[in-house]
Amino acid sequence: MTASAPPMLQVEGISVAFGAVQALTQVSLDIHRGEIVAIIGPNGAGKTSLINVISGFYHPYEGRILFQGQDRTRLRPYEVAALGVARTFQNVALFKGMSVLDNIMTGRLLKMRGSFLLDAVWWGPARRQELANRAFVERIIDFLEIQAIRKTPAGRLPYGLQKRVELARALAAEPTLLLLDEPMAGMNVEEKEDMCRFVLDVHDEFGTTIALIEHDMSVVMDISDRVVALDYGRKIAEGPPELVRKDQAVIDAYLGVPHE
């Protein structure tokens, strides 16, 4: 990461509203290649909305989003995914009846070139492709240490493991930008430490750029290079974690101050 390189993701003055509710107001944000950026803020601050805008679930009524220099403000979620942006969800969104392995394999869908006929007879390129994808998925299973639950239906897993499987599925898409919506919510201390380790390892091993929403300040301090704080849909602070933590606006947002 050098200061002169163009940011991987540029969010420029976007605003999102749902009817009369202003979810985001002129939020700007850059994410550079190789960074881990944490997005913090009280409940309802607009963190998930921001992630949803980046991943194409919502479209802003003003402002624009550049990914690797290209304007992609109005792309659909699957188009964004095809560009190399993968995400996890705040409320785990796995196929509950499918095995962990199959869930992760769905993360490879965008990498597969299907031919209905060849797939049906499991022959030639279809077979080679499936094997290559499976081999890739096995690397991720090994990486996230979930070998023991490979064949377990996702819905039967405890919450902490479901989160890990979701991360695995996101990684299967070989993302250049990974968006994690509260990857550690609802976990105990040990599970959080494991998850932190995995996030750092992913960053290390695959060089993935990561933006994550997180509430636990000790986690944020530990793993992020930069922190963006939101409150009432506006960006109130941005910078290295130790500075943002001391920022008066951030402290006020979390502790609450009277509004005029």
Add this chain to the structure above:
Amino acid sequence: MASTTRGPATGNGHAALDPALDTFPKLVADNARRLGDRVAVREKDLGIWLAYTWRQYLEESRLIALGLRSLGFRRGDKVAIVGDNRPQLYWAMMASQALGGVPVPLYQDSIEREMQYVLDHAEARFAVVEDQEQVDKLLHVRAECPRLEHVIYKDPRGLRHYREDCLLSLEALEERGRAEAQAHPGAFEAEVAAGRGDDVAIICYTSGTTGQPKGTMLSHRNLIVTARNAIAHEGLTDREEVLAYLPMAWAGDHMFSYGQSIVAGFTTNCPESGATVLHDLREIGPTYFFAPPRIWENILTAVMIRVDDAGWLKRRMVHALLDVARRVERARLGRQPVALGDRILYGLGQLLVYGPMRDNLGMGRIRIAYTAGEAISPELLGFYRALGVNVKQVYGMTESSALVSIQRDGDVKLDTVGTPLPGVEVRISEGGEVLYRSPGVFLGYYKNPEATRETLDDGWVRSGDAGVLDRDGHLKIVDRAKDVGRLADGTLFAPKYLENKLKFSPFIKEAVCIGDGRPYVGALVNIDLGSVGGWAERRNLAYTSYTDLAQKPEVYELIGREVARVNRSLAEDEALGGARIRRFLLLHKELDPDDQEITRTRKVRRGFIAQRYAALIDALYSDRREVAVEAQVTYEDGRVATVRAQVRVADAPAATAEAVEAAR
């Protein structure tokens, strides 16, 4: 009653070794010649079983050895080996031995302080470890272990940004090995040829239930002769399949997965991870299998949870047919005829229950299975035998190269550990302690002549176990000699005997019985979170944590019934039946090796528990119904926290037969 018993003679002398094949590296080179393309070791990696032949086994070990040589390895150097069972780590052991060095396997879940002690005491210059987790621990203690020069790791994940000079990947080491082979052709072969059968082959640190661990030195001769005698005795061939999943630091794994595998030439299989063992067991279907009692217990518990989750009809069928199997097995062991009705039902059971269950557990191909490391309850052993799995008790310890006696096929008694192996003599001292002498008896404790003198006397080893020889020459282990005591009224009391009976219950994970010098027996019990949790769920009993669940009155009732069952079964034992459990309590936390309450091989450290839980033990001998406790919890990174709880104390219910039946 016989006072000495001997294993059968082996003909050509028990300890004779061919000098051309008197070390493990020489044997592996021989295997590579004889069995070349046969599979020596398998490892499941990325979901696929990878096989390595004996030729590859030798070649990989050679590269590692030459790599170590290029780093200045000298004969006699110690190499710490830390990690899960991996072919590469077995090769590292082989490589160290090939250079005349000594591998020192460490328990992979040891905390830093324990590792530091062993590394420092063993004066290890090299360490070969599995991954980042172990590297981190070693780097933390490195300042206190000045002799440690090189840390070699197998899995580079997460280590990319480590800049310490002492670190080297296994791949890079093998690369150095290749260069070394070019520069010094024949060096490996010369080093191997220089090895002697009486060289130290391994130092196993035994955790012990008291004090600092001791480094047990075993020679190639100790291990090879013991392995060879047991192989001949048990009729093992080069076609066996074993699963290597128990800690490499445990002498048992070393004997089965390394010693016997190399001597007999059979295949060792390394599971994918600790969590996948039961699954991998099923994929491999071993023919030869060993497990300590706790694993047999865990498997039984897992099976019973699933049986109890099944429908009414299946559940009744399984329980009824298992009862038949137990009856039939009891008759067989007692060499009594089996009633015709039972024979028919047993056949039906094979078809409907035993066969499918064995198959489901991955035990369908087992010819010989051992339970070792701890006493097993006769009920538990009987269950597996009834199911048709040939589980036998083995007795031994690190100091005897893991093996002293084995129950022979066709001569199995549920409550003994069998008869001595060939070349082994067993004697009971006047104080009731088991003594043995064999070609497998260790060379001594490393740098600890005092402890060696205390244990080794004229070739006889003091086992520290209290035992008796029955009239058929079977050895029966009662308990640790120092743990056997008497109640205040003089009744004989063997805590482990009671604890094993308690642990037979799927609801009880661990138990500690107290009674020496006391008016009656009291028990501290750890519930099994999985099975009691499942039981609670089926009854819509909500709980928040282990502590909360353990303190539910309903759970006390449940465990009370198990205690009553134990008390009832005690009535059948003449010698030890007097000591029944009068009061018990359910501990608010699980006993944990990190808290030093049990050893890494899960042996209870009584002295420590008596001290830490003094308040609870006092409550067992008062009429209080409740007691407040705090306990320290040590996390794996060494941090310490305190847990506070209220613990209830209960009387054991009167053991009426009806109550026990109702509970079932």
